[in-house]
Amino acid sequence: MTATPKIELIGVTKTFGDNAVLKGIDLQVAAGESLVIIGTSGCGKSVTLKCLNGLITPDGGSIKIDGVEIFGGDRAAMEDLRRRFGMTFQFGALFDSLPIWENVTFRLRQRQKLTKAAARDIAVATVTDLGLAPHVIDQYPAELSGGMQKRVALARAIADKPEILLFDEPTSGLDPITGGVIDRLIIDAVQRLGATTVTISHDMASVRRIADKVAMVHNGVILWCGDVKDMDKSGVPEVHQFVHGLAEGPLTQTAAPAQQGRT
Amino acid sequence: MLSFIQNIGRTALTFLSALGRLTLFSVIAVRWIFTPPYYWQQLLRQIIDIGYYSLPVVGLTTLFSGMVLALQSYTGFARFSAEDTVATVVVLSVTRELGPVLAGLMVAGRIGASMAAEIGTMRVTDQIDALDTLSTRPMQYLVAPRLLAGTICLPFLVLIGDVIGVFGGYIIGVFRLGFNPAIYLSRTLEYLEISDVTLGLIKAAVFGFLIALMGCYHGYHSGRGAEGVGRATTNAVVSASILILISNYLVTALFFGV
Numbered sequence: 033m034t035a036t037p038k039i040e041l042i043g044v045t046k047t048f049g050d051n052a053v054l055k056g057i058d059l060q061v062a063a064g065e066s067l068v069i070i071g072t073s074g075c076g077k078s079v080t081l082k083c084l085n086g087l088i089t090p091d092g093g094s095i096k097i098d099g100v101e102i103f104g105g106d107r108a109a110m111e112d113l114r115r116r117f118g119m120t121f122q123f124g125a126l127f128d129s130l131p132i133w134e135n136v137t138f139r140l141r142q143r144q145k146l147t148k149a150a151a152r153d154i155a156v157a158t159v160t161d162l163g164l165a166p167h168v169i170d171q172y173p174a175e176l177s178g179g180m181q182k183r184v185a186l187a188r189a190i191a192d193k194p195e196i197l198l199f200d201e202p203t204s205g206l207d208p209i210t211g212g213v214i215d216r217l218i219i220d221a222v223q224r225l226g227a228t229t230v231t232i233s234h235d236m237a238s239v240r241r242i243a244d245k246v247a248m249v250h251n252g253v254i255l256w257c258g259d260v261k262d263m264d265k266s267g268v269p270e271v272h273q274f275v276h277g278l279a280e281g282p283l284t285q286t287a288a289p290a291q292q293g294r295t
Numbered sequence: 296m297l298s299f300i301q302n303i304g305r306t307a308l309t310f311l312s313a314l315g316r317l318t319l320f321s322v323i324a325v326r327w328i329f330t331p332p333y334y335w336q337q338l339l340r341q342i343i344d345i346g347y348y349s350l351p352v353v354g355l356t357t358l359f360s361g362m363v364l365a366l367q368s369y370t371g372f373a374r375f376s377a378e379d380t381v382a383t384v385v386v387l388s389v390t391r392e393l394g395p396v397l398a399g400l401m402v403a404g405r406i407g408a409s410m411a412a413e414i415g416t417m418r419v420t421d422q423i424d425a426l427d428t429l430s431t432r433p434m435q436y437l438v439a440p441r442l443l444a445g446t447i448c449l450p451f452l453v454l455i456g457d458v459i460g461v462f463g464g465y466i467i468g469v470f471r472l473g474f475n476p477a478i479y480l481s482r483t484l485e486y487l488e489i490s491d492v493t494l495g496l497i498k499a500a501v502f503g504f505l506i507a508l509m510g511c512y513h514g515y516h517s518g519r520g521a522e523g524v525g526r527a528t529t530n531a532v533v534s535a536s537i538l539i540l541i542s543n544y545l546v547t548a549l550f551f552g553v
Binding site: 082085086087111114115117118119122123125126127128129138139142143188 | 332340413416417420421422424425427428429430431
């Protein structure tokens with residue numbers, strides 16, 4: 033008898049206007065596993081990630097966490113589910129109007145009565161674990177470098193110890209050294225929490241560092257999924273072209289889809 | 296001919312669809328105003344931003360409007376020897392009409408634009424999605440406090456603007472036109488009724504709600520990139536200004552004769 037996957041996507045579809053972005057995504061992620069989704073720009077990686085925690089509602093298919101369907105319940109059920117997730121966004125998405133300590137403890141303070149002093153203590157402990165100086169907590173996001181913002185975003189995502197972490201291009205826009213540091217921090221944090229992670233990345237060096245398993249999305253479906261160490265011998269021309277960054281090959285750039293349907 | 300009718304139909308459907316979205320947005324936002332948890336810190340921040348930081352612009356606008364009104368009404372009324380009604384005209388015009396409308400238009404430019412730009416930027420930089428992932432409802436955290444703050448603050452701003460506008464008329468009346476200060480003041484208060492002031496304040500509350508609603512709505516549905524945020528900001532100010540003028544007539548007509 034096989035264990036129930038932590039995350040399971042079955043035939044997930046999503047269309048924006050006339051643009052069918054997801055045409056049937058099938059994925060399984062085991063508990064504690066680190067899956068990285070790769071693919072060309074506009075292939076539907078971010079939409080897949082946002083479907084996972086309900087930011088986008090799929091048109092069809094099924095998404096299960098611990099074997100339980102996440103769509104179909106009410107708003108409260110979705111909010112309960114989201115408490116099990118932590119997420120970082122490509123450009124940090126830190127709240128500009130709040131200092132770092134309020135950013136880091138944002139969800140904790142929504143969920144429980146925390147004094148300002150206690151919240152600040154938690155923020156200091158979290159950011160110092162990620163290699164930032166304690167005084168950073170009184171600064172605002174705009175005062176920090178890109179690498180520091182990524183660390184703060186990671187701190188915010190892990191502050192209340194979620195079971196599942198979603199990372200949207202955690203090293204994009206960073207120099208290789210800072211990118212490597214962020215990867216190390218992610219690996220450490222994930223090991224400490226025992227979390228299951230799904231990451232989107234274009235940075236193949238980063239993929240090799242953080243992934244247990246890699247899935248390549250192309251034309252709205254999973255083209256290849258396998259162990260990270262099998263990535264170079266997949267035998268799939270698209271995977272080979274993408275992994276080695278080749279200009280010539282079966283993959284062509286597609287425009288990013290316009291996302292609609294808010295509120 | 297057929298394409299002409301199609302265009303009319305398409306325009307009508309687009310308008311009705313936009314109206315439906317806006318109505319739905321308003322209903323959801325108003326519901327969240329009365330639903331816990333309440334974000335007091337957000338509300339206080341908005342009250343300070345709308346109420347306190349708009350005071351200079353509203354004060355200057357109403358001051359000079361009161362002054363101009365005194366000069367213009369004197370010029371007109373002097374033609375049929377009714378100069379002594381200047382004080383009454385100034386106070387009624389400012390409290391019933393100019394105070395709320397000018398304050399509303401100025402706040403629409405200042406606050407409507409800033410709300411649309413702030414929320415629009417949050418939209419395009421994924422901060423609104425981040426709120427969702429942090430178990431916080433964006434409508435409740437971002438929109439509801441702004442609507443409430445706008446509805447609360449505008450009447451106070453207009454009340455202060457009324458006093459400043461009447462004072463502007465007084466300065467011109469006494470120091471430029473040579474009215475006796477005591478007579479000018481007594482003329483100011485003689486025909487002023489409490490309903491004149493309350494009508495202005497009711498208008499102000501409606502305008503405050505509409506300004507915040509337009510700022511939040513256009514920011515929340517902002518398009519991508521700087522261009523999208525820029526367009527949202529423009530749309531917020533233009534639509535708020537138009538709605539102020541339309542609702543000004545509707546509220547005036549509703550209370551006509553009061």
